[in-house]
Amino acid sequence: MTDSQAILKGDRLALARLLTKVENDSPEGRAALIELFPHTGRAHLIGVTGAPGTGKSSLVNQLALHYRKTEDRRVAIVAVDPSSPFTGGAVLGDRVRMRDLSGDPNVFIRSMASRGSLGGLAQATANMVQIFDAAGFDIIMIETVGAGQSEVDIARLAHTTLVVEAPGLGDDIQAIKAGILEIADILVVNKADRPGVENTEKALKSMLELAHPTERVFKHHGTYMSVSVPKPTTNAKLWIPPIQRTISIEGTGIPELAESIAKHVEHLRQSGDWALRERTRLEVEVEALIRDSLMTRFHEDVSSKKYEEVLEKVVQRNISPWEAVKMLLNGRLK
């Protein structure tokens, strides 16, 4: 019996083994992804993102407990830490999680540190999620740290994205979130027993309004400064992200949050957005694989001697990077 077959039967050791193979992008991992793909598409993918200090991990923990206790759903957690590209800092929060969830055969937690490149990380996460999906986990939570592009890329994997805030993290941390708010389906104000919770909520509300500006604004502060604002994506949302208060450490607000999540799933199903997000996700994945394949073929085709020669010309400033690319691709792949 292959690992793939074992996984479909619920073998956890085979699952752990295969996750490693998939993370390492090994041939067996790839074969399993192909074999298991027809069994995917059933899980609800929930992205959870937020700055350090918001209590994100404990929130994920509590949500998992809730889904176990009240709905008996199988839960997988993929904790991704893109902030640690070299040494692997993905062990944060693991201790907290273990206490309540360990020993439950219907919970599986996988921590993942960053790979060399961000594309690689998002791809590896997508692959992990597929394996969990095929293995019959009903809910897969993808937890990411921070508020950068990486989180956005990973959040794009999810059907429902929670953005976690907490009071008292400083003024400019609030400001920094303006961007990530737009990927939020649900806003969570965790640590809601802290002073300043009203202010955080108020700030979030006004930022939600700012997040979907009706007109494009150009600013030009003085003569020597120029600011460019990228075009907003034209993704008219009918869903207005609710703001949920929680105190994850004691479980307060978790049932209400789970209810919000259920409502969002309902909205996705009814509006057709579920299918749309599925399609987008798969398209992004196909594009990434094409990119990888084309690059692999390119490096197989072009001798490393020629490549080094052309690169040296760039280093010497004899030709520009653009001209180098023309030179390297010329006569190939019309």
Place this chain on the structure above:
Amino acid sequence: MTDSQAILKGDRLALARLLTKVENDSPEGRAALIELFPHTGRAHLIGVTGAPGTGKSSLVNQLALHYRKTEDRRVAIVAVDPSSPFTGGAVLGDRVRMRDLSGDPNVFIRSMASRGSLGGLAQATANMVQIFDAAGFDIIMIETVGAGQSEVDIARLAHTTLVVEAPGLGDDIQAIKAGILEIADILVVNKADRPGVENTEKALKSMLELAHPTERVFKHHGTYMSVSVPKPTTNAKLWIPPIQRTISIEGTGIPELAESIAKHVEHLRQSGDWALRERTRLEVEVEALIRDSLMTRFHEDVSSKKYEEVLEKVVQRNISPWEAVKMLLNGRLK
């Protein structure tokens, strides 16, 4: 006279115009990059990264002032905010900067919000930097917010990378930095008049030691948890990152920081690392351009009808993404 020629003569309006063209990846922008490339390779690129709240922008401001006043060097600042992928939050800190630097014709500040993809952002930043380099700016500071992969990618552009910390930002913010420490050439403890500065410095020192572990550690917490640690890069550094205290708001420690930066440049020149970093940077750029070109050609070659058909099969779970890629690339580019 083309914009490129005007820029070489110091025309600031042409510079502003061209930066926009380059940021928008327009044909004129590309042509100018090719034309100007032989004039690049002279500037010192300084990356400045750190979490929100560390006073990074004001530090960059003060460093720029220092280079203007004491060394009469021309300074460009590229402020990148990858945390704001949609609405453009790159205006943070601009107000602070303007007060002291506006009106100085030898300072040019450009804020940049994130593009659609991270690759695009790093590429756009690299292109901006090339334009500033060709335009004769001696020092180009690339400021990024946060501690994610995007910052790492952008920091790879720089010759010298400063990682900025501040006391009192919370415990787990410290932990989160373990990864980014490895890209630091100089560590800055800003807001050094705050309580807790000794602790922050102590934490940084011990993390510096941890950041270059001699053995690879695997952890396995309990049965249902697996943690993977990526291989550390084998980049033996002779340079030990110094820790500099600053109070940027009042300029304290700035001359000492500038001295550290100068020492790092000396180290890069003497060790041959300067040439190595230049080469790596240009190689990354060439690779990115090849990737883009191959994808563009692919989408020109494959009809959107065929592409949609294959994608639909994936969405229907009839074929896996891997099989889709094989189908799309089959018979092409051997």
